Amino acid sequence: MRILHTSDWHLGRTLHGESLHEHQVRFHDWLVxxxxxxxxDAVVIPGDVYDRxxxxxxxxxxxxxxxxxxxxxxxVILTPGNHDSAARLGFGRDLLRSGVHLLTDLPxxxxxxxxxxxxGEVLVFGLPYLEPDMVRHALTPEGEETLGRSHAAVLQAAMDRVRERIAQHAxxxxxxxxxxxxxAFVAGGSASDSERDLSVGGIGSVPGSVFCGIDYLALGHLHGGQDLSALVGAPAWYSGSPLAFSFSEKDHRKSVLLLDIGxxxxxxxxxxxxxxxxTPVPRPLTELRGTLEEVLAEAPxxxxxxxxAIITDAARPPHLQERLHQVFPHLLLTEFDPQGRGERDLAPLVRREADPLAVMDEFFDFVTGAPPTPLEHEILDDAYSAVRAGRQEAS
Known part of the structure; x- marks a missing residue:
């Protein structure tokens, strides 16, 4: 039997303000x-179909x-992730054609x-994202103490039910x-900056041993494709997201997984x-660090x-964004990290006894890495004088 495993589509997501919709359409066309x-024979999608x-x-x-x-x-077999609303994603599941199975509820x-x-048979079980505080009472075996507030506890209880059903078939x-x-976040997996923390409401990570006794674990949540079979004791993979959602994923190989099960x-x-x-990637994600001239030289x-772009000039170059955009039309992030300035004093700059214009000069120095030139100081002085004059007229 041939199974395709994909997850974490995050439909509706943007990349630092850049719409990804057209690229998600392209991925879906490619997938079909x-x-x-x-x-x-079957496509399995373990969660985060939508981004919200x-x-x-x-x-x-x-x-x-x-x-x-x-x-x-x-x-198609689909379960909700922590970004999805299980109720909304599962709406109308009983009305769908036989080829689509939305496994979105606890029962x-x-x-x-x-x-x-x-x-013979292949049983495909879907565990929707299980928020501990919402499901631990329902998953507690009758007559036992209520499950703890952790993902490990509720997933262990869910997998006990799965293993019992497998045994019944056997x-x-x-x-x-x-x-x-x-x-879920299986302990030992490699995370990135774009995943939402699962620890709210309980301990977030889950030991791989929770999932023992099965033939394949199709994981969703982590955006980097990775093999966790050694941690689970059975074939277990994160397919990862088909597109990157942060620069922490710039070195990921985005992919889907094709399983041939004998x-x-x-x-x-x-x-x-x-x-x-x-998977088809729209364009590479690149991080460049250096002076403005060094970064601009990488345009070809x-x-x-x-x-x-991380700019390291000692003083902030004038018209920085405009100059970068001229040669990098897909610039998404700019950071100014002056080289050689070291750790700056982050104590409050405003002192009650300080001259307001001196405070403005200090703030200018703090932001740009250099004190204002005589012309810049004159502009600040004119602006301050205009504000004072306006207040006097108002009073």
Missing amino acids: DLVAEREV AVPDVASVELLGRTLSRLARITT GIEHPVVLEDEH RHAQRPRAIVLAH APSAGGPAEMTVERIS AHGQDWLK
């Missing part, structure tokens, strides 16, 4: 073509079109989607192969191969990249 070309709980109309329409197109050629964790091939036939979709094994996970397929190589 890939599923058809590689004859994929109340998505914009364009993102809702894009997801609707993509699910409809995929349902014509494969089976659904015990009811897998059942796929079949020549080797009692009536050969052991079925089992895939679990989970949106016959079940009595002593462990089924035979399996995992292929990483790179990086002029069309999404750029973060």
Whole structure:
């Protein structure tokens, strides 16, 4: 059986103010073509389909079109992440065509989607993002003390139910192969700046051992594709996001995962191969550090990249943004980090007894790295005098 694992689409997301919608449309078109070309039996998406709980109309329409197109050629199994609203994402799930399964509610964790091939059944379980304070009472086994306020506790309880259902199937036939979709931060995974912290309401990370006893763990949440099989004891991957959402992801290889699952094994996970397929990236993310002239000299190589420029001149160059934009039309971030200034005194600059114009000179020096020139001091003096004159007239 061939499964495609992708996650963390974050439809509606921007990159430092730059709309990503057209690039997300391109990825969806590419994905549908890939599923058809590689004859994929099922697409699994473990969460963060949308970037926020109340998505914009364009993102809702894009997801609707993509699910409809995929349902014509494969089976789609989708669970919500911490950015999604499970209730909104799952609206109308009972009305959808048989090719789309939205596993968005707590009772659904015990009811897998059942796929079949020549080797028998494959059970696909979907664990929606489980906020500990909202689900720990419902997941507490009858007669036991209420689960703790941690993701590890609630996911352990959810996986106990999954393993019990697998055992029930195995009692009536050969052991079925089992895939679990989970949106979680598995301890040992590599994070980036663009993921939302899961620790609110409880301890955020989850040990890989929680997910033992299955054939494949399809993870969502972390945006860098990575293999955590050694931590879980079974094949376990984050597919990562198909696009970058911060400069901390500039070195990521964005991809989807194509799994070929073979016959079940009595002593462990089924035979399996995992292929990483790179997704279409609009343009590279590049970080350049140096003086303004040094950064501008990189334009031939990086002029069309999404750029973060860190400028190290001792004094802030005049018209900095305008000069950068002239040669880097996709400049997204500019930082001024003067070289050689060292740690600056961050104590309050305003002293009650200080002359206001002297305070302005000090602030100018603090921001630019150099005291004002005589002309700049004169401009500050004129501005201060005009303000004082205006106040006197008003009084």
